[in-house]
Amino acid sequence: MSDAIKFMLNNEMRAVSGLPPTTTILQYLRLQERLTGTKEGCAEGDCGACTVIVGKLENGKMAYEAINACIVFLPTLDGRHLITVENLGMNAVQKAMVSCHGSQCGFCTPGFVMSLTACMNNHENASDENIQDAISGNLCRCTGYRPILDAARQANKSQERHLKTDMEALEGLQRARMFAYEHGGRQFFSPHTPEDLAEVCAQHPGATLLGGGTDVGLWVTKRHKHLETVIYTGNVAALREVKKTAAGLEIGGAVSYAHAFESLAAYDPSMEVLLRRFASTQIRNLGTVGGNIANGSPIGDGPPPLIALGARLVLRSKSGVREIPLEEFFIAYGKQAREKGEFVEKIIVPAKPENVLFRVYKISKRFDQDISAVCAAFAIELRDGKVASARIAFGGMAGTPKRATHAEKSLTGKPWSEEAVRGAMSEMEKDYQPLTDMRASAGYRMQVAQNLLYRCFVESAQPETETRVYGYGD
Numbered sequence: 001m002s003d004a005i006k007f008m009l010n011n012e013m014r015a016v017s018g019l020p021p022t023t024t025i026l027q028y029l030r031l032q033e034r035l036t037g038t039k040e041g042c043a044e045g046d047c048g049a050c051t052v053i054v055g056k057l058e059n060g061k062m063a064y065e066a067i068n069a070c071i072v073f074l075p076t077l078d079g080r081h082l083i084t085v086e087n088l089g090m091n092a093v094q095k096a097m098v099s100c101h102g103s104q105c106g107f108c109t110p111g112f113v114m115s116l117t118a119c120m121n122n123h124e125n126a127s128d129e130n131i132q133d134a135i136s137g138n139l140c141r142c143t144g145y146r147p148i149l150d151a152a153r154q155a156n157k158s159q160e161r162h163l164k165t166d167m168e169a170l171e172g173l174q175r176a177r178m179f180a181y182e183h184g185g186r187q188f189f190s191p192h193t194p195e196d197l198a199e200v201c202a203q204h205p206g207a208t209l210l211g212g213g214t215d216v217g218l219w220v221t222k223r224h225k226h227l228e229t230v231i232y233t234g235n236v237a238a239l240r241e242v243k244k245t246a247a248g249l250e251i252g253g254a255v256s257y258a259h260a261f262e263s264l265a266a267y268d269p270s271m272e273v274l275l276r277r278f279a280s281t282q283i284r285n286l287g288t289v290g291g292n293i294a295n296g297s298p299i300g301d302g303p304p305p306l307i308a309l310g311a312r313l314v315l316r317s318k319s320g321v322r323e324i325p326l327e328e329f330f331i332a333y334g335k336q337a338r339e340k341g342e343f344v345e346k347i348i349v350p351a352k353p354e355n356v357l358f359r360v361y362k363i364s365k366r367f368d369q370d371i372s373a374v375c376a377a378f379a380i381e382l383r384d385g386k387v388a389s390a391r392i393a394f395g396g397m398a399g400t401p402k403r404a405t406h407a408e409k410s411l412t413g414k415p416w417s418e419e420a421v422r423g424a425m426s427e428m429e430k431d432y433q434p435l436t437d438m439r440a441s442a443g444y445r446m447q448v449a450q451n452l453l454y455r456c457f458v459e460s461a462q463p464e465t466e467t468r469v470y471g472y473g474d
Contacts, residue, residue: 005181006173007077009033010087011166016074021181021188022220022227025069025077026050029084037085037110038069041139043221045071045214045283046369048138051111053118055081055165057174062165065258065285066118066134071217072286073210075181075188076232079173081165085110092158093117096151104142112138115281116152120161131156136368137280179235190232194316197236197343202318205340207231211254211291214283239290239345248351253290253344257302260289264305267352271305274360278302280369290344293329296336296400299439301375303330303401305360307393308377309349316345323348333399355388356381359456363448365439372396373440376452380416380460387411387420394449396439397432406430407453421457425450 004015019028026043029035029052041047045068052069054077055062064083088094093116096102103109112135119126119134126134131152140148155161178200179190189204191197201207207229210216219225233239239254242263251260257278265272278301279287292302293313303326311326318341326347329337338344352358357380364370375395381388390411392404406427414420434445 003179003181005075005078007079008081008166008170008173010083011081011164011169013169017181018183019074020183021073021075021186021230023074024217024221025052025072025074025082028074029069035084035086039107039110040070041107043070044218045280045286046137046139047108048111048115048135048280048282049108051114051138051282052085053083053114053163055083055163055170057167057170062163062167064118064121064163066115066282067285068137068282071221072213073188073217073220073230073232075179075190075230076210076213076234078179078181078190079170079175079235081170083114083163085113088113088117091117092155092160093120093151096155096158097148100147100151100154102143102148102151108138108140108142112140112148116155117163119152119281120155120158121163124161126152126156128153133276134281136276137282186227187229188232189230190235192235192237194236194238194345197231197233197239198316198318198341200231201341201343204229204231209233209291209294209343211288211294212256212283212286214279214287215291215295215297233288233290233343246351247348249347249349251289251347251349253288253294253346255289257284257287257289257292264349267305267309268358268360270360271358274301274305274362274375277362277364277367277370289347293326293347294336294338294344296330296334298333298398298400299372299375299396300401301362301372301395304375304393304395305377306347306349307401307403308358308360308379308391309352310379310391311350312348314345314348315339315342317341317343321345327393327401327403330400330402352379353381355383357456357460359459361452361455363452371439374445374448374452376449376456378453378456380411380456382416386413386415390424392453394432397434397445397449402432404428404431404449416457416460418457421454425453428453 004017039049041049050069055064181188210232233254239252241252243250361376363374377393379391390408407424410424410427434442436442
C-alpha cells in the first residue's frame, strides 16, 4: 500500500504523491514548488549549486546536514525537514556575503550560503579549516573565493547562527514501521529494522539498494536509468551505528562517511587527510561506507585502506548472515560476491596493532573533490626492524581494489630497508596491469604505485618528511 511522502519544507508540512520515486529533491523544488534559489549546475553532486540543508531527529535532537539536492531522491525526505535558501531570510551569512562582495554572477551563491549556514549552525566557533571544508564542494568561477572566505569569517562572529525546526510537527511525521511509496508501477521501500530490510530484499531480489545516492543518483541524472524498485537503507537505525569494541570498529552498512569520519581518521593522520579529500562535506554527509564498498568501484577510496587493515564484511539476507574478508568481496570489474537478497550489514575493522606502520595516499589531478588516479594503503608489521607481515592495497590499478601479493611476499621476512622496498617495487609489475584512461596512463599509474611504497618507507625513516607532506605537526 502506497503512502504519501511526508516531510516539512521550510517549516511547512508537505504530503507529496504522484511523482516517480526517483524524482530528485532539486527537480521537486524547482518544478513543483517553484523554489528556484536552488540551482542545477552539474547534476552529479560536484558543483554545490544545489546545496540544501536537511534536518532530522536523532535521539530527540535535531541534526542538520548540507547535501546535494541534485542526486537525492525525494522519498528519502520522509520524516525530515528540508530547508532551502528562501527560508533563511537575510541571515548572518547572507549579510556577510553582501558586505564582503562574496557574490558576482550569483549562480553559485545560494549553494555557498547553504553550506556556510550549515557550518555555522554546527560549529559554535568555526575554524578556518571548518569553513574551507564546508565549501570544498562548492565551485565558483567569479570571485576567486577570497571574499567568500572573508564573508564566512565575518558571519562566524555573529550569534545569529542556529536553524529552527517545529519539533512537535516533525515528531508527528516519524513512522513506527516501514514506509512504502509507489507511482506508475515503480516502488520505493524504506524499512526500519534489519529484519524488515532482509524481508523486502527477499521479496524484491532485483531491487536497487540505496544508501546515500552519491552513485545511484547519477544512474538517474546522467544515465537516465529507470529504477523499478528502490530499497533505502538510510532509516535502518541498526545499520547507522559505529561501535568501538576491544577488537576495533564495527561500522554499520548505512553509516555515512561524515559519521564514520572521526573513528576512521583515528587510525592515522594520513587517513584523516584521505577522508577530507574523499569528497565534499555534502557528499560525505550522504555517501555511506557500505555503499562505497557495495558498488564495487575500482577507484573508490574507501576499500584500499580497509583492505590493508584486514577488514571483514558482514553480509545479511533473509536466509542468514555470512562474513568474508573484504578483499574477497571484489571478484572482477562490475562483479561482487553479493548474492541476491543480500545487503552489507556491517564492516568490521580490526584495531591497528602498535607495531604496524599504516599509511594511506591519494593521487589525483585536484586536491579537493576529485576521483583518484591511484589510491594506496600500506599496513607494514615491523618486529625488530624486519617486516613480519605486509598488507598492501591499491585502487585504480586493476578492475577491482586489489592487494599487491607479490610485493607483500617480497617484503615479508626482510629488513625494512631501501633495498627490500625497491625489490618489492619491482614485484608490483607482477601484481597489476593498470589501464590507461582519462585520469592517468598505465605507465604513470605503475610508477606512482611503486613510488608510493617508497614514500611510505622514506616517511617512516625520516618522520620530518611527513610533516611537510601532510601539513600537521610543528
